[in-house]
Amino acid sequence: MTIFTKLAAAIFASFDSAGNPRKVDNGDTVVWGTEVERLLSSGGFKTINAAGPFSGRSTYNNQPKDFVYLSTDGDGATTSLAVGFIKKSNASGDWSVAVPWQGIQGPQGENFTPDTTGLLAGRSAFDGEPEGFSYLATDNGNLYFRQGGSGWSAGIPFGRGDQGDDGWAPVLAVATDGTRRVLQVVDWTGGEGTKPTTLGYIGATGIVAAIANGVDIRGATGSTGSTGSTGTPGTNGADGAKWFSGSGAPSVGTGANGDYYLQLVAGGGGAIGDVWLKAAGTWSITGNIRGATGAAIGGLLTTRGDMVVQGASAAQRLALGVSGYALKSDGTDVVWAASREVLTANRTLYVRPDGSNSNTGLVNNAGGALLTIQKAIDTAAALDLNGFAVTIQVGAGTFTGTVAIIKPFVGGAVTLQGDTTTPANVLLSIAGTGIQVSGGGELTVLGFKMATSAGTAALRATNGGRIRVTGAMDYGACAGAAMEAENYGIIEVTANYTISGSAPRHWWCEAQGLILCIGRTITLTGTPAFSTAFAVAFGGFINVPINTFSGSATGKRYDASKNGTIQTNSAATTYLPGDAAGTGTNPGTSPYGLYA
Structure with missing residues (x-):
């Protein structure tokens, strides 16, 4: 067989192997033509007698000599061509x-792009262009080529096929x-x-089968x-x-037909x-609205202030009650019962570890004091x-018991007091939230050392509750925080105090809570x-300017986020205890808090 020394794909390619534009070399063309003629004269090109995969050869x-089989998937070993x-x-x-x-596959040819486009009437402006110049008339879709002195070629349809069938419109x-x-x-x-x-319902992405996936075409109620x-106005009625x-x-002469008259005497x-x-x-009697005479109750009212009430079975006399009593229901009858005691002077209630909740709390000894706060x-x-x-x-x-106030006291203020000289003498060691005031209640606290092993805080004001700290305090180790104010709760500190234990947080405000501590001395012991x-x-507000901190601590100094604010009267960012920088100094950037 004749073997070409260079393939036609390489000879006639637009670019050489280095990617450079090339022209057909005359020598290559002569060699190719000579080789083709030799093949034709020697029967080098054969007729394909059968074709299929290599496995079918x-x-x-048993076919005779010169039988030709075309393997469409290669030689089964080195090529798949x-x-x-x-x-x-x-x-x-x-x-x-x-x-x-x-x-081998030749390189992809370049896309054809007309030299210029416009309406057919504007083509004459390019009559001076050289032969081969192309013009696409956008109004008829035909492409024209300059043919030298003979002008323009006939129009060749370009980029537009025959008009398709009219589309179908849905009936809705x-x-x-x-x-x-x-x-x-x-x-x-x-x-x-x-x-x-295709039938169905109009959904967000097209026609859908289920009505539940269809788009509701009705807007919101106006x-x-x-x-x-x-x-x-209508006519007057009868x-x-x-x-x-x-x-x-x-x-x-009284009244008209249809009127009524009630006889009083x-x-x-x-x-x-x-x-x-x-x-x-004519007037005539149609009935009587007066009931029968009731049973006599003479003799029941015998003393000034007595009352007659309906008992379980009959009327009964209720004598004047004792001072401070009020009428209440016992579930069966109306009875006199003790009402809320009204104070006429200040009162002290005593709580001691050896007291009893059966006592009155009015005497400061084991037989009179209460057991729990x-x-x-x-x-x-x-x-x-x-x-x-x-x-x-x-x-x-x-x-060790938790303390909770869920509503305001009636008519006055209550103070919870320990040892204001040595707060550590009265220890509230609680496995939960220490003292919680909520529901608009208020409490004044002073003279305690507080430590918690669970819960949210030693002192917690929530849901409008308010705690005033007016004397010395000592905050030991706390599970959540020493002080927490949330949901419009307020904690106000007006006395110096000590921090002697660690906690995740000391001051903690959330959801419009407020902590106030201004101009106090806060002593930290034990780092x-x-x-x-x-x-x-x-999201809360901590207002703590011009305080004096004695001692040191570790941890981040502050964290203001979610529109939370820590007001220090422009103190330095190292003002608060800790050894790590705080976060949240600009409400316009994450975490959207303010330290000022």
Whole structure:
């Protein structure tokens, strides 16, 4: 067989192997032409007798010499391009080596772009362009080429095929899906060719089968229109019946037909309570509204201030109650019962570790003091303070019960007091929130050391509650924070205090909570650590300027976020205790807090 020393794809390619534009070399063309002529004269090009995959070649092993088989998937080993095999003799399976049948793929040709475009009437402006210059007339879609002196070529359709069939338009109906209204495709109309068969409902992405996936075409309910003008008054209705009353029977001249008369005094043929109706000009009795006479209760009212009430079975006398009692229901009858005690002077309630909640709390000894702070709180809540004050004096020792105030005291203020000289003598060690005031309640606190192992804070004001700290305090280790104010709760500190234990936070404000501590001396002992930050304002306000901090701490100094504010009167960012920089100094950037 003749073997080309250079393929035609390489000879006639637009670019050479380095990617450079090339022209056809005359020598290459002569060689190619000579080789092609030799092949044609020697029968080098064969007729394909059969074709298929390489695995199918064996089917033709017994064909005669010069039988040609085209393997469309290569030679089964080195190439997957089409190759040819020729029987070299009549012997079975005597095939030639694989002969390439498919050349390598040439480079992609360049896209054609007209030299210029415009309306056909504007083509003449380019009559002076050289031969081969192209002009696309946008109004008829034809492409024209300059042909030298002979002018322009005939128009060649470019980029536009024959007009297609008219499209089909959907026939729509409004379908009801509960309160929703959805467009439904019920038919197609107006088109040419095959009519679409797809029916369904108009959804967000096209036609859908389920009405639930259709788009509701009804918008939101509009605003109520203005009131219309007042209509013309209707005609007067017929006069209704009237009621009259008086002593004795009604006179003939009183009222009109259909009117009624109530007799108040017996006489004239009628009794008290008789109801008369006038008809045909005449009054007549139609009934009586007076009930039967009740049973006599004479003798029940015997003492000034006594009352008669209906008991479970009959009327009974209720004697005047004792001073301070009020009428209440016992579930069966109305009875006198003790009301809220009204104070006439300030009162002190005592709490001691050796007390009892069965005591009155009025005496400072084991037989008179209460056992828990919460019992003292509840006792004060049952009083009408009447403008006086209650002090709950807590003795030395350790108390583990939580304290909760859920509403305001009646008529006065309550103070919870420990040892203001040595707060550590009265320890509130609580596995939960220490003292919580909510629901608009208020409490003054002083003279305690506080430590918590669970819950949110040692002192917590929430839901409008308010805590005033007016004396020395010592905050030991706390699970959540020493002080927390949230949901419009307020904690106001007006006395110096000590921090002797670690906590995630010392001051913690959320959701419009407020903590106030101005011009105090705060002593830190033992280098407490604050794992979140010393001051955390998460949508709350911490107002703590001109304080003096004695001692040191570790942890972040502050964290202001979610419109939280920490007000220091422009103190340095190292003003608060800690050894790490705070976050949240600009409400316009994350975390959107303000340290000022």
